[in-house]
Amino acid sequence: MNPPGSLEGLEPDADEHLSTQIVEPSVHSDNPQERIQARRLRIAARLEAQRREALGEYLDGKKESEEDQSKSYKQKEESRLKLAKLLLCGTELVTNIQVAIDIREIHRRVEEEDIKRQRIEKLENEVKTSQDKFDEITSKWEEGKQKRIPQELWEMLNTQQLHCAGLLEDKNKLISELQQELKKKDDQYVKDLKKQSDDICLLLERMEEQVKNVMKTFREELYHIEKAFEVERQELLASNRKKWETALQAHNAKELEYLINRMKKVEDYEKQLNKQRIRDCEEYNMIKIKLEQDVQILEQQLQQRKAVYQLNQEKLEYNLQVLKKRDEESTAIKSQQKRKINRLHDTLNNLRSKYAKQIKQFQEENQSLTLEYKRLVTQFKELQKAMRHFALIDDEKFREIWLMNEEEAKDLIARAFDVDRIIHTHHLGLPWTAPDFWFLKNVGPISQQPQKSAMQIVEEMLLRTEEEEAEEAASESESYLDLPKQISEKTAKRILMLLCDESGFLIESKLLSLLLPLEQSECYLLRLDAIFSALGIESEDDLYKLVNFFLQYRAHHLSSSLQSKPCSQASVEEAGVEGTSMESELELAERTEMQGEKEENLVEGKKEKEKTPPSPWVIHPNDVLKILEAFVMGLKKPRDSRAPLRVQKSVRSKSKDSEYWQALTTVIPPSRLNLWDALYTALEKYHLVLTQRAKLLLENSSLEQQNTELQALLQQYLTAKINSELQVPPTQVLRIPTK
């Protein structure tokens, strides 16, 4: 029953909340102050609502619910409170007995404890005193033992007896006291029992009373509540019935009203309908007349139309006839054309097939030809290979034969020279000098000097210039070059450096990065390599050409400024060069040689000039590119014609060979030969003489021999025994030559 109340209590709150929010400053307004205020208001409202809700649970809710379903709820609440109170009071009443007994028990315990303590004290005192007395008695027994006189002993015994009796009496008294107390306690116990039963009775009574009371009140309350509910129900019924009746009455009244209204409306509508009908009838008549008139007019028009139609029909029929005829004609033409087309198609097909056939044929032909061509090419290649092979072999053979012949010739020549030398030294007594001919030193077949590549030259040049720089003074003018035939190395180097510096764009960027760590000269070398490869400079000649070109350009430049004659001549030459660049390279080379000669002169002249102005000869870096461009343009053309020339290069010049051999044959000059002839004859004669003399000598020696033989014989004879036997020896007679 609370929740609805509280909910109902809440709803108006919420409404209020909303309304206030709408009217009061809004949270979404632009003004910050206003927004703050709005928020504050909202918080306050929320707190208020919370508080109300909280209270609503208890007081407001109760009040509202009381207002709502007042009687029954009030009755119920009342009776609940009453019953709760009753129960509480009743239980309190009943438990009061227990509490009372508890407190009595506590008091009893306290008292008991007191009494116990007192009793114990008393007993202890008693024990003490009796102990004293007993001690006294026992001590007196000791005394008694010492007593000798019977009277005294008797007296003492009497007193002892008295004492003992006193002691006993004391004890007895105590015992009786305790017994009395015990009896009292027994009485007390009886009393307690009675009291307990009384208490229990009271408790029972109260409980019963309580039960009765509670039952009675419960019944009463139940009755009240029921009554309240009934009353409320009746009230509710009555009010509902009243409500119902009023609602019914209102309903009836309204029904009646509606009915009357409806009737009125019906009448109105009827009137309106009648009016409308009359008006409609009139309108209908009018329209009818008008339409009839229209019909007549239209019929007339129809007649006219029909006449026109007839006319048109006839015209059209005629036209149709004409058109039909034309159609026929056109169909005839069409068929003709179709036939023609067919024929043409046939021819076209024939042609096509022919064409296809021909294509096939040509393709076949083509194929066979290409095959043949390929074969030929391969043959040609083989041939070439064979030729190359043979050429090589021929070369080799040629070389071998050459060498052999040369060797032979040289041997012969050497012999001739030996002979000559012997003749000269021994026979003529003249000093002999070996003749010095170039061909004598030659070994192998005569060939052109192999062209060096541009780079090699550059490298050499650079190296050399470096060396030169080191020993400049020593060998400045020393130019044993096979290379810059007329140009000084320095100028060439300078030009190259310039080129290197200016045309860096021709070098790849990668290469540049690689170049960085290298030495300067190497760096230059590599750069130049790249630049030359870009420019297409390959051979030594090209390089010279380039250098020369530069020099010419400069000369031209200078001449243009100085207007000196040779320079202009040079430029004319240059123009000539350019113009005749189509000619063979050999010529070009010759020309350049010639130019080089001129150039040398020029350079020398320039050098002379140099000394006067410090450095006008230096080519301006800006011009380098122009020069290069011109050079490349010029170079491109001769390059084209180079390919066939190169083949010719391999063909040797045979003129020199014959010359060579001729020279070899004429190693010994004819004068000498004459000399030799003369010498020969003289020597012949000399020989003759010598032979005669030899004969004579032989005769002489034979005679001598005979002589000696005879002498021996004589000797023999002389020495023989016979001599001794003889009276007169011959020996004595003879004079014997002693040896």
Next chain:
Amino acid sequence: MQDTVTTSALLDPSHSSVSTQDKSSTGGHTSSTGPQPSKPSSITPVPAKSRNPNSGANFHRMRRIIAEDPEWSLAIVPLLTELCIQHIIKNFQRNPILKQLLPEHQQKILNHLSPNLPLAVTANLIDDENYWLRCCMQRWPVCHVAEHGGSWKRMFFERHLENLLKHFIPGTTDPAVILDLLPLCRNYVRRVHVDQFLPPVRLPAQPQTGDRSDSGSEGEMEEPAVDHYQLGDLVAGLSHLEELDLVYGVKDCGMNFEWNLFLFTYRDCHSLAATIKACHTLKIFKLTRSKVDDEKARIIIRSLLDHPVLEELDLSHNLIGDRGARGAAKLLNHSRLRVLNLANNQVRGPGAQSLAHALAHNTNLVSLNLRLNCIEDEGGQALAHALLTNKCLTTLHLGGNELSEPTATLLSQVLAINTTLTSINLSCNHIGLDGGKQLLEGMSDNKTLLEFDLRLSDVAQESEYLIGQALYANREAARQRALNPSHFVSTITASGPENSVG
């Protein structure tokens, strides 16, 4: 017999009508019949009696009128089933047939069985509550079936067993009397409540219980064996035993009082301890008014340590002192004890302190009763300190404990902090006026306490009244909470501003 009686009773009015009809018939057929039946009911009995013999003979008329009674049937011979049932009822003791019958027949038999049948026959056979209701009603004039779990059968057996135990005299009564019953009642007895154990009879000449108490004389104090019945066998047999409520003493001794009637010997104690230790289903154990002193209490409590299910221990009205209380305190933290009752013992300060120490961190104990002890302020303060941390205890009874103002001041702090306590009893103490005021202060901050007993504790009437008001408000709040638990939070928040306003 019955039938005839009922029929005759039923017939009575019919006779009257018959007689009227007779009259009418005799008087004449016509209109006189209409008015006649309405008036004669008072008049008729007189003639009816006179005509009775005739009416029995007049069959047709009888029948016609009896037909108004739907129970009446023409057959005088009852149905065969009825006869069988009658026979079964008659011979039930010798040949119990019940389970095989149809349910309606079973019901009929159960309705007519005699409650005096031997238990050996009925105990395990009959489950019908009505039968056991009749048995109980026949034996005992007052029956509180609610105390026995609403089961009449259970009640019968429990009370039967209780009766036997109550009147068992060791040495004279045959123990088989009880042990014979055991197989019959083992499944039904859950609670054994015995409020007296008779001591063995000293003079064999004296036969029965009533006279036995007279025989006791004060002179013979040194009785060698006054042990009571040993419960061990019985309890071991009862498989569903949950509650054991024992008093080692004699009831209604009146003026035949004798100390040794109330002697709880050590042997009793040891056997009881072993019994309860062996009984793992025991939930409630009560041993009251049995002169249990410290030693015995400790023996019993030691046997209860770590008991699996024990929830309630009642040792009220004994002689337990501080040592016993210490034992109980130990038990608190070694069991699932929810209720501890040490009312009317001799627990003093130290005992209460040890209890408080155990209570400070206990999470099981719900109720603690220390009524009529003497814990004084020393123990009271210790308990109050424990309650500052305890979050479980709801009921505390400290009535009659010589408490005074210091305890009251501490308790007022407890009241302000603790939110679990619902009932405190401080009756019969010396709280004093100032103490009452402090308690009132503490009460003003408390929202959970529902009962606070301060009777006879020297508290000013005014503060007692105001405390009563606060309690009333708390009760109302609790009632509101119980009525609509969903609004629990809101009620709490609600009570805040309300009180601050008031």
